[in-house]
Amino acid sequence: MVNQQALATTAQHLSKEAEFESLVLRYQNSVYNIALRMSGNPDEAQDLAQEAFVRAYRSFDSYRRGTSFDKWLYRIVTNLYIDEVRRRRRKPYIESLDERITMSGGDEVDREIPDLSHSPETVYDREHLDKCIQSALAELPPEFRMAVILCDIEGFSYEEIAQIMGTSIGTVRSRIHRGRRGLRERIAPCFPARSGEVRPT
Amino acid sequence: MTCNMTQRLISAYVDRELSEDERARVRQHLALCAECMAVYEMTLEVKTALGSMAPSPCPECLWENVRDRIEALPFQTELECAPRPSPLRAVWSFARLVVPAAVAGTIVAIPLVQMIFGVNVFGLAGPRQQPLASSSPPRLMITAPASEESSSTRYQAVRGVASGQTASMSSSSGLFGLDAAIRRNDKGSEGPSSPERQLDLLLRRMQDSSLTYTWIGGSTHE
Numbered sequence: 001m002v003n004q005q006a007l008a009t010t011a012q013h014l015s016k017e018a019e020f021e022s023l024v025l026r027y028q029n030s031v032y033n034i035a036l037r038m039s040g041n042p043d044e045a046q047d048l049a050q051e052a053f054v055r056a057y058r059s060f061d062s063y064r065r066g067t068s069f070d071k072w073l074y075r076i077v078t079n080l081y082i083d084e085v086r087r088r089r090r091k092p093y094i095e096s097l098d099e100r101i102t103m104s105g106g107d108e109v110d111r112e113i114p115d116l117s118h119s120p121e122t123v124y125d126r127e128h129l130d131k132c133i134q135s136a137l138a139e140l141p142p143e144f145r146m147a148v149i150l151c152d153i154e155g156f157s158y159e160e161i162a163q164i165m166g167t168s169i170g171t172v173r174s175r176i177h178r179g180r181r182g183l184r185e186r187i188a189p190c191f192p193a194r195s196g197e198v199r200p201t
Numbered sequence: 202m203t204c205n206m207t208q209r210l211i212s213a214y215v216d217r218e219l220s221e222d223e224r225a226r227v228r229q230h231l232a233l234c235a236e237c238m239a240v241y242e243m244t245l246e247v248k249t250a251l252g253s254m255a256p257s258p259c260p261e262c263l264w265e266n267v268r269d270r271i272e273a274l275p276f277q278t279e280l281e282c283a284p285r286p287s288p289l290r291a292v293w294s295f296a297r298l299v300v301p302a303a304v305a306g307t308i309v310a311i312p313l314v315q316m317i318f319g320v321n322v323f324g325l326a327g328p329r330q331q332p333l334a335s336s337s338p339p340r341l342m343i344t345a346p347a348s349e350e351s352s353s354t355r356y357q358a359v360r361g362v363a364s365g366q367t368a369s370m371s372s373s374s375g376l377f378g379l380d381a382a383i384r385r386n387d388k389g390s391e392g393p394s395s396p397e398r399q400l401d402l403l404l405r406r407m408q409d410s411s412l413t414y415t416w417i418g419g420s421t422h423e
Contacts (some may be wrong), residue, residue, distance in 0.1 A: 153251055
């Protein structure tokens with residue numbers, strides 16, 4: 001005998017999974033990117049992003065349809081990332097330049113490293129600057145780091161960040177101020193021309 | 202506005218998160234202070250640099266891994282989600298049905314045996330025994346009537362055993378008497394006549410499981 005209740009529940013489960021899949025595909029880049037900026041390590045970022053989505057799925061029933069899904073999701077993301085990043089502490093991502101790269105087809109190739117050490121453009125090289133910012137971000141306390149990432153990379157307002165982080169707007173303002181101040185000091189060497197202009201306070 | 206105060210507001214100024222008043226004061230100070238202006242420019246630089254960081258593409262396998270983990274989660278049906286009755290609760294619901302019936306059966310059986318076979322189960326009954334001594338604490342007394350002619354047998358229906366109330370047996374005035382119940386049931390007919398008729402009515406009313414009938418010691422002559 002076919003259990004109608006079980007069939008209905010299974011159908012509900014499948015539609016829930018389909019709905020969730022579309023949301024994951026929509027937000028996965030952003031969630032992964034925040035994880036990468038928070039951890040500074042691609043492997044760890046992937047773990048964090050996966051864990052965030054699994055947690056979101058588990059409490060997906062508590063998400064009220066019609067409300068902002070991204071805020072709800074980023075709240076889970078924020079709580080998880082801050083806790084995890086603090087727990088794991090900073091494990092710097094070290095990648096050997098001599099290590100051979102495995103291609104998608106399974107072939108291994110040598111890494112090509114252009115010698116740009118004498119080029120003045122190196123300083124302004126996008127990649128170099130990103131690494132500089134990334135290492136500066138890693139020096140910040142996780143709460144400051146997350147507030148700055150949500151503001152500058154994800155483009156949220158202070159009010160939205162306060163909702164996501166579960167704090168007051170005043171706390172958000174303070175975290176961003178102190179986070180940016182830390183970044184200014186650390187990134188300044190990456191802008192030699194600019195840093196020269198900053199007069200001592 | 203001091204440099205310290207201005208520099209504390211510069212981030213919010215860059216983010217356009219200040220009130221009009223604060224914004225005007227910061228702008229005014231920046232126009233006059235090169236040092237704070239340099240901090241402002243550097244803050245703007247940092248914000249721009251962060252915002253223009255090359256986004257790293259998400260690994261293609263992310264959703265596949267998430268899906269695998271979701272599918273590995275225990276599948277919860279609504280029935281499984283419903284709170285399961287605990288063993289204690291099951292025992293209680295069983296006892297709630299059985300205990301009143303057992304008590305009622307016992308209470309009915311004792312006077313029946315006494316009346317049909319003339320056996321005094323307790324061996325305590327006597328025509329002069331007071332059913333409930335006023336000095337003693339209330340207690341349940343079940344005694345047979347001393348004799349046919351002396352007994353104006355009283356049945357008392359005590360409601361509340363099943364619902365956990367404690368019935369006070371020291372006074373029958375406030376309790377629901379079976380005599381009255383019988384009279385109500387037999388409207389239009391004459392009142393209780395013989396003990397057999399009373400027992401018949403009593404048995405019929407016992408079908409209502411919410412009522413427990415207690416026969417209080419027979420002798421009422423005072």
